[in-house]
Amino acid sequence: MIEEQSELQGRPLKPGELFRFACRPALACFNACCRDKRLPLLPYDLLRLRRGLKQNSSDILATLVELEEDPGSGRPALRIKLQPDGVCPFVSPDGCTVYEHRPTCCRIYPLARAVQPGAGGAEPSQIFLRQDTPGCLGWEEPDELDIDAWIADQDLAPFQAANNRALKLFMHPAKKGKVSLNQAQTHAFISALYNLDGFRDLVQQEGFTAKFAISDQRLAAALKSDEELLDLGIDWLIGVLFGG
Numbered sequence: 001m002i003e004e005q006s007e008l009q010g011r012p013l014k015p016g017e018l019f020r021f022a023c024r025p026a027l028a029c030f031n032a033c034c035r036d037k038r039l040p041l042l043p044y045d046l047l048r049l050r051r052g053l054k055q056n057s058s059d060i061l062a063t064l065v066e067l068e069e070d071p072g073s074g075r076p077a078l079r080i081k082l083q084p085d086g087v088c089p090f091v092s093p094d095g096c097t098v099y100e101h102r103p104t105c106c107r108i109y110p111l112a113r114a115v116q117p118g119a120g121g122a123e124p125s126q127i128f129l130r131q132d133t134p135g136c137l138g139w140e141e142p143d144e145l146d147i148d149a150w151i152a153d154q155d156l157a158p159f160q161a162a163n164n165r166a167l168k169l170f171m172h173p174a175k176k177g178k179v180s181l182n183q184a185q186t187h188a189f190i191s192a193l194y195n196l197d198g199f200r201d202l203v204q205q206e207g208f209t210a211k212f213a214i215s216d217q218r219l220a221a222a223l224k225s226d227e228e229l230l231d232l233g234i235d236w237l238i239g240v241l242f243g244g
C-alpha cells in the first residue's frame, strides 16, 4: 500500500545522490525476483493491469489477485496471486509479460517510496530508500543514476501521480489508527478502487449521481476515462467511509 517511512526499511537516499544499479536479461538473477514476493497492487496498478490484459476487472480480481488485510492500517490490501510454486503469473523466460503495465512495486525496485500528505493541498512529501536485496546482482552493475533518473527510466510518474491522488483517502484526517471495515464498507472499497467495470455500472444506476451529488460533467468524464472513474471512486469512498 502507500507506506509511511516508519513502515519501510532501507537507507534513505538524498535527492541527486547517485547509486549504482541496472537490471538486465543478461544477469544470472534475471527473473529470480519475480517469485516468492508479496506484490501489492494499488488501485492504479489494477487499472493498468486491466488495460494491459484487456480483461474485465472482476475477472482479474477473481483469478489473479488475492485479498488480505493490511496489518498496519487494517484496510483491505490486494496483491498478485502467485502460482502454487511461488512464481508470479506474469513472468516468462523472456521477462515480464505485462512489462508496460507492471505495478508500482515492480517498477520502483530497487527503491521504496515513503510518503506524507502535504498540508492544505500542498504536494505530498516523499522519501526514497534503497532496498539492497540479497541475490540481486543489479547492485553490482556499474551504471550510476539518481532517483529522478530511475523514475524516468521506469515510467513511474503516472503511477506516482495516481498514487498521490489516493492519499486523501488512505491518509484521511478522520482515519485514526487502524480501521475496521464492515462487510459493506469492504465491498465498497474493492468496488470503487479496484473493480472499475463494476463501479462504472454502479455510477450509471438510476439515482446514484443525485444521491451522492455527482455532477453530470463529472459523470461524463468518468465514463470516458478510467483515471477519472478511479478519482470519482476515491471521492465517493471517502464519503462512504468518513462522511466527506
Ligand code: SF4
Pocket: 022, 023, 024, 027, 029, 030, 031, 032, 033, 034, 109, 135, 136, 137, 138, 139
Ligand atoms: S537485477 Fe535484481 S531486479 Fe533485476 S532481475 Fe536480477 S534480482 Fe531482479
Ligand code: SF4
Pocket: 033, 034, 035, 039, 088, 089, 090, 091, 092, 095, 096, 097, 098, 099, 102, 103, 106
Ligand atoms: S508483474 Fe512482472 S515484473 Fe512484477 S513480479 Fe510479475 S513478472 Fe515480475
